[in-house]
Amino acid sequence: MSIIDQRYEEKFPASARMYEKAVGYFPSGITHQNRFAEPFPIYFNRANGGVKYDLDGNEVIDYVMGNGSLIHGHSHPEIVAAISSQVAQGTHLGGNTPFEMEWADAIMRLVPSVEQVRLTNSGTESTYLAIRLARAFNGKPKILKFEEHFHGWHEYALPSQGNAPPASVPQAIMDMVIVVRPNIEEVEEVLAKDPEVGVVILEPTGAHYSCFPLQPDPFLQQLREVTARYGVVLLFDETITGFRISKGGAQVRYNVEPDLTTFGKIVAGGMPGAAIGGKAEIMEMMSFRGEPDWDNHRRIGQGGTFNANPPTAIAGIVGLKMIEERPVNERADALAARLKAGLNEAFVRAEVPGFAYGIASLVNPMIGMEPTGDYETPVISYEDRRAHMTGKRKGFLTKAMLTHGVHVMGGQVFMVSAAHTEEHIDRTIQAFEDSLRELREDGIV
Numbered sequence: 001m002s003i004i005d006q007r008y009e010e011k012f013p014a015s016a017r018m019y020e021k022a023v024g025y026f027p028s029g030i031t032h033q034n035r036f037a038e039p040f041p042i043y044f045n046r047a048n049g050g051v052k053y054d055l056d057g058n059e060v061i062d063y064v065m066g067n068g069s070l071i072h073g074h075s076h077p078e079i080v081a082a083i084s085s086q087v088a089q090g091t092h093l094g095g096n097t098p099f100e101m102e103w104a105d106a107i108m109r110l111v112p113s114v115e116q117v118r119l120t121n122s123g124t125e126s127t128y129l130a131i132r133l134a135r136a137f138n139g140k141p142k143i144l145k146f147e148e149h150f151h152g153w154h155e156y157a158l159p160s161q162g163n164a165p166p167a168s169v170p171q172a173i174m175d176m177v178i179v180v181r182p183n184i185e186e187v188e189e190v191l192a193k194d195p196e197v198g199v200v201i202l203e204p205t206g207a208h209y210s211c212f213p214l215q216p217d218p219f220l221q222q223l224r225e226v227t228a229r230y231g232v233v234l235l236f237d238e239t240i241t242g243f244r245i246s247k248g249g250a251q252v253r254y255n256v257e258p259d260l261t262t263f264g265k266i267v268a269g270g271m272p273g274a275a276i277g278g279k280a281e282i283m284e285m286m287s288f289r290g291e292p293d294w295d296n297h298r299r300i301g302q303g304g305t306f307n308a309n310p311p312t313a314i315a316g317i318v319g320l321k322m323i324e325e326r327p328v329n330e331r332a333d334a335l336a337a338r339l340k341a342g343l344n345e346a347f348v349r350a351e352v353p354g355f356a357y358g359i360a361s362l363v364n365p366m367i368g369m370e371p372t373g374d375y376e377t378p379v380i381s382y383e384d385r386r387a388h389m390t391g392k393r394k395g396f397l398t399k400a401m402l403t404h405g406v407h408v409m410g411g412q413v414f415m416v417s418a419a420h421t422e423e424h425i426d427r428t429i430q431a432f433e434d435s436l437r438e439l440r441e442d443g444i445v
């Protein structure tokens with residue numbers, strides 16, 4: 001057994017016992033495919049600010065941060081107070097509420113391209129709805145997406161999304177999705193050849209929270225120009241980047257206005273909620289017009305029992321207001337810059353080739369490749385990324401870091417929050433250096 005696995009088993013015995021039981025309840029014992037881990041995943045039962053605790057009582061500095069939804073950290077007291085007071089006054093009022101409007105207004109203030117909003121329960125629902133709206137708007141059925149870009153787990157998002165194969169997706173649907181690399185010549189070639197492509201969807205800073213970085217400047221501007229020229233809807237999936245890459249997301253930071261945007265995670269203040277917004281003329285594909293043919297046959301319908309439920313809406317309002325009015329992003333970005341610099345020094349001290357890069361409060365380690373000199377959006381080919389950040393390396397980095405009390409999301413991203421402290425960051429840098437040495441000792445790097 002590797003030294004890392006041995007230390008992992010010694011440190012987390014309660015999780016090992018829990019996992020033995022869990023496999024009797026859930027396929028593979030898990031409730032989200034990304035939580036699968038060998039020999040077993042860790043079980044957590046509480047969290048606060050920048051840390052969480054496992055069943056053995058270990059404190060863990062958390063960079064999963066609600067899969068990226070907790071830019072304010074765990075259980076921010078103002079969000080907790082707001083949710084708690086609403087829960088006592090109703091979790092579902094079975095009708096419209098003033099809260100949904102306040103939530104939409106907060107989104108629209110931060111993201112100027114959004115003229116109208118609809119609220120959903122997940123990023124997956126938002127990207128699915130966005131694709132259908134785009135189709136209804138221009139009548140073109142096909143979707144252009146980029147290799148590895150993740151947009152949830154509905155069928156149109158499954159081709160080349162990196163986390164799961166498009167198993168069981170009918171060929172007719174696969175034929176509707178064209179996958180290319182984020183290269184403007186390839187995009188233009190597809191749009192010129194295939195007039196049935198009606199929407200281009202992307203993670204605007206690159207696949208998997210920028211692990212496969214693209215160069216947003218000038219790629220996003222080029223994409224805007226090309227899609228406009230071909231009458232194609234430009235859809236930014238800002239589920240991760242929204243309210244993180246800047247207060248207004250990637251589109252504000254890089255000054256590009258998409259036609260539609262999907263939001264999740266941060267938009268709902270750490271509660272299970274999401275949104276879609278964009279140009280009114282596209283969003284209006286959901287409106288009732290009082291014309292039977294339109295209303296009954298052509299309008300895009302949207303349901304969702306828990307859409308805009310009051311506790312979620314209120315968490316969204318409070319969370320977004322904090323982003324608007326306080327230096328939340330500035331604080332998270334500064335901590336991330338400290339982390340990124342420290343990880344880059346750790347690679348040198350541990351004598352392991354590699355570097356850390358990332359935008360705003362996202363920090364991505366890249367083990368095995370020499371630095372390119374750009375620590376924000378470096379040019380890393382898909383081949384290099386796959387050759388160096390293998391499943392084995394990511395898995396063992398995650399485990400090694402956990403034994404040092406740090407949880408790195410998927411072994412490939414640190415989602416830094418405003419609730420982390422300088423002390424957390426410095427402990428993380430030391431944990432990373434120690435983990436790199438252990439990876440080398442175990443022959444993983």
Ligand SMILES: Cc1ncc(COP(=O)(O)O)c(C=O)c1O
Nearest residue numbers: 122123124150151152239240264
């Ligand atoms: C860019 C992106 N889009 C969509 C989704 C799907 O969101 P959800 O998990 O809320 O369905 C995710 C989830 O991680 C994401 O990162």
